Amino acid sequence: MLRKLAIRNAKRSIKDYLIYLITVIMSFSLIIAFNLIVYSKDVRELSSMMINFRLAVIEVSVLVVFVIGWLINYTMKFMLSKRSKEFGTYMILGIERKDIIKMFLIENIFLGIFAFVVSMLIGYILSDLLTAVIMNIFEVQYKLNFSISWQPFALSIFYFIIIYLFVMFRTNRRMKKMKVYDLLYLDKQNEERVFKNSKKKKILFVVFLIIGITALTLLKVGLYHVDDNGSIPMIVRGVPMLIISIYGITITVGDFIVDFVINRKKIKYKNDNLFITRQFTSKIKTMGVTLGTLSLLITLSFLSLAGSMMYTDMFNAQIKSIAAYDVMISEVYSDYPEILQIQTQNNKQIVEKYEKYIKSHCTIKDRIEYNIYTNKRDDISKNISDSIMGFINVDCYMKLSDYNKLLEKRGLKPITLGKNEFFIHENRDISKSIDKYLKNNSTLNLNGIELKSKGHTYENFARCWGTGMTFFIIVPDDTVSNMKILDRFIMINIAEPTTEKLYDDICKYVENTMTDDKEKSEFYPYNLSIKGEVISENRSVLTIFSFILLYIAFIFTAIVATILAIQTLSDSTKYKYHYSILSKLGVEQSQIYKTIRKQLLIFFLFPVIYPIIIDISVITSLNGLLNPALSSEYSYLYAILYSLSLFLFIYLIYFIATYFGYKKNIIE
Template sequence: MKFSSIVRKNFTHNFNKYISFYFVNSLIIAMLFMYGSLIFNSIIIQSIGKVSSLYGSVKTSLIGIILFSIVFITYTNISFLKNRGKEFGMYLTLGMTTRDLIKLIFVENLGIMIASLLTGIVTGALFGRLFYMGLNKILIETNILYELNYKSFLLSIGVFVLIFLGNFIFNIFYIRKVSIIDAIKANKKKEIGKANLLIGIISLIILIILLYCLPKVLRGEMFRGKSYMIGIFVASFLICPYMLIGSFIYLIKRLLSKFPKLYNRNLLVLSNLSHRFLGYKSLIYMLSLLVTGAMFFVGFSYSDYFSIREDVNLYNPYDIMFVETDEYNRVEKEHIQNIIKKNNGEIEKYSVLEYIKVNIFTVEGEQLAFFGDKNVISETNYNKHMETSIDIKLDEALDINISNKEIEGEYSAATLVTMDEKQLEEINEIASQENDYLLSKKDYEKIVGENDKLYLSKDKIKKEKGVPFINTKNISNYSLGTAFVVDDKSYEVLKAGIRSSSIKKVHLMNIKNGDKAFENLVNYLREESGLDNSYWNEANILGGIATDKNKDKESYRPIYKEELIKAQLDKKGIRLFTMIFMGLLFIIANGICLYYKVLSDIDEEEERIISLNRIGTLGKEVKSIISKELAIIFFLPILIGGGLGVYLLYAVVSCYSEITGLIMKKSIVILLIGAIIQGVFYLISRKKYTKEVVG
């Protein structure tokens, strides 16, 4: 018989096995093609370098999907190879050499690879439009058009070919180590399930304790300030199930033994699973972690996406904000009001808050720590702006922060100091990063000893958090969100000793119908600042470091809250879409991995079924036993992993009590969808398994 005849007959005989392996490869290529096309999409490429860019999220996600593809295809290849041990043993017995086997496998895999590439790319191209439609449903501001690019084809083909070559090299080493005896007996070896009841009970107790303590640790109610404890608790939370899985069947048997009728009815199922469970232990644990990751990351990205408006409102209490300096945005309040009104905007509140940037030093033992500058507001300006009547004494300061979160550490004694450019350079040279921003009191006195300063002892600095006095903005030119409020006299002394560029005003507005009004406000301020139309076309949303003149000018563009929300919805929307996409892939991978594992046990189970038939077990009873066994094997990862993922998500988001309930409801829906997909794989596997074993 010719080699080509062997290949053809082998393909015909193992057609069903090839089809499943081909399906996995084709699915991965289609996925790579659809998601890879985003990298080379013109709209995505145009976002490179922009702070609100989608490119970074897409690139990171693509790397994750490529890594997933490598692991998944490699696993299916190994499973496919090991499942054919009896077949390889037969070929070796008939006189085939390992070289012939390698050639046979190469021809088979090459055929599968070519067929998978063709159908995968065609499928990816056809369903790509649906893929983009789903993405654009999530994105708010950006509409990404579906484009076919030759680079997308090269990417998916290149990644898959590299995976194919890597797997083929593995196949060569695997075949060379195969002996006739090992290959023939591969399917005859039974794994004996061993379980330790004590270890199972201890693991269960530890897991219950972890379930109780983990939310408290994450919220800082336990082990406060010891961040490493979070890692220890999460790691223990994920390791305990492995010990439990090993004792699962034994614990179930002990529990059911208390109910004799139920125990006797399921005796054959439990006995067989006891023998098989050790072989499934590691796989079920890994698949449970896969489901845990899918549940957690999909749920977390959803909560992150859902809370965008709330977060933006929390750190941006005003709809519009822009900073006025001696060079940019020097305008009168009345002119701004007129522009807003002319464009159908309705001003609900308009406040102009002056502040100064003053250098700050804190006492660190026998040294001083230099942390740059601090925003300082006068008592009168603050009271007028916030409509309050606080009284700050001459040697006191109120440390206000827009954030409502607890900030670790407190100011020790601090000194606000005015310095000129030369003094600032000297201080920076001494208190460099290499010196941890520390300098001696002697150097401090030598450089700024005679300058105007305000000394504040630790007990004179009062803290107040959650103060909505300004919008948050952190860039190199200015940092807004926190400030010292000081007495008017202290403020005037400090103001007199600083440069004019350190005196700024913040215009803060709450308005209705602001879209058109903001657009015209940007045009007006651009013109007043002497800038042309090449500037201020897009918001510098997340901040950045001004390394050149253009970026310095860009940083003074007005900020509009709705613009921030839309940009964040786009940025986090693509992350949510990716997590949902990958979550579905993880669930599908879960089903396929179990499918291959179950198929690998068919030969062994045929012998068990023959034994059951000999003792008079009916075909209907055999099918019932198979259904129960497969149901436990298929749904246990969803039960364990889904439960862990949902609880871990709850532990993380529980500090946001106002949205925790909604997030949990959505996560349950996601878990049910995963269970339905797993159910489909269970039904397919059961049908295939029953047909092969029972006939």
């Protein structure tokens, strides 16, 4: 009998909690899809770095499983409160507590198994689609593969069992403590209020607001000066302070909203403002901690989406900057203190071995060899306040003829200089400082020769021209005759497509031809760069970061919207009486629907407002760190708009579904 009752109740729950069930199915589908991808042989063979994809997905899945577990636990607790009278009645009729618990657990396990089975099919289809996207990123043709590996499904089943064991244990423990009285009045209980005194809450709201501002300031300073010793402690302090402020502001802001509306008669008595305010504040006062958790998840969703966009832009821009030519080789000449040197590697023999292998195995289309020069005086470097982590801030000179050859090989227009002119090509990060310097110093004295500025640009700057160099001063060829060579670079374009394998083969060849065991053990080809290997590495990192961040963002967004939808749809039966009174008082049906829309919109937007502020602030701060590597100085603005647009699109789907469900419940 109890088994039949459990199955009947499970079917009823599918109808009542359809949004919750859809979210659980989609969440498990993504978990299964990503597990299938990381165990896919096709994906692993794309790049040597893709082995890290599996580790990253498994680590993130732990966080996702925890959040899904929280959703299922919250929903089961919510289901229990809504059906508590039913269970209390069962106990009055003589049904034993253990049988009631067993029935409730069986119906929820049935729902879970149903969701998991459906998600296995969806996850398998989704994995093929996502694999096709990854293959497209690597520009590899993909054919549907119908082979199935047992490991991803075993891992997914393990996650499912862990979640439901935890939730069943919590539910069983909760129900064992309940008496008949507790069950009969459980639906009347609200979340315990953290701060009950209204005046204290207003003071605490200001305190939490100050904590939030301080946290965002610490993050801004820490991210902008990430290369300083004190920046990491700032970030470490800023993150927990920000979390505290999210919970604190969410819990205490309700009293401010009530006072603002109640103390202003023009707002208070206008249309349905008083009715909506009372409904809204009663809700946020009784579920402040839950809304705080939802705000935290929304913040993580925003930052994940924006981070995905920024990293995608950064890695695409990096390919153009650090892999502008097929093969790039550097040979350090100078003993300049800022330049990292490994004596066993920085010699002509290794560079010659690189070229020897390339000549014998590849068809060379063109080759450019040039020097970067340094002067005894670093006039410009000393006057530039900006610095880029990992970059050498010295005055670096390049001959006009070499510079024009490099431009031509990239399909860019060469420049012309007069006998006594110079031109600066800089990284975008220091462009404003260069501009400021040239306005105050339009001439440059080189060994008694005065050169006049012909301008500067940051467009098409290539980091591969001089590894670690922030800017280049382009001068007439004869001007460098008395300068010291800082670096020698060789750029080669070949007819064959460059690959990660070519890079590995060159390294193996050089290592195998070494006779000195010490040199062989210390050998690392940091002064060799192959375009195909750079692209493969960048695409691997891009795939790992972007897919992981989108994975987190989608699941967190869906979970937040689901909990809000469940709460709202459940309240529709309670508020049905309120709306019937409004109808009897003569309020038109269209106005009632408008009131419902406003009520739901405010409730859905409430946990989003503060995370939007945090998103804008943190991404703007992150831009200070990543801007030199981004394709445009406005890339971070696109990231902010992208994160907001995608989040609100998913959020809107849940809002519309909730509105129609709510309206249907009110009508019925």
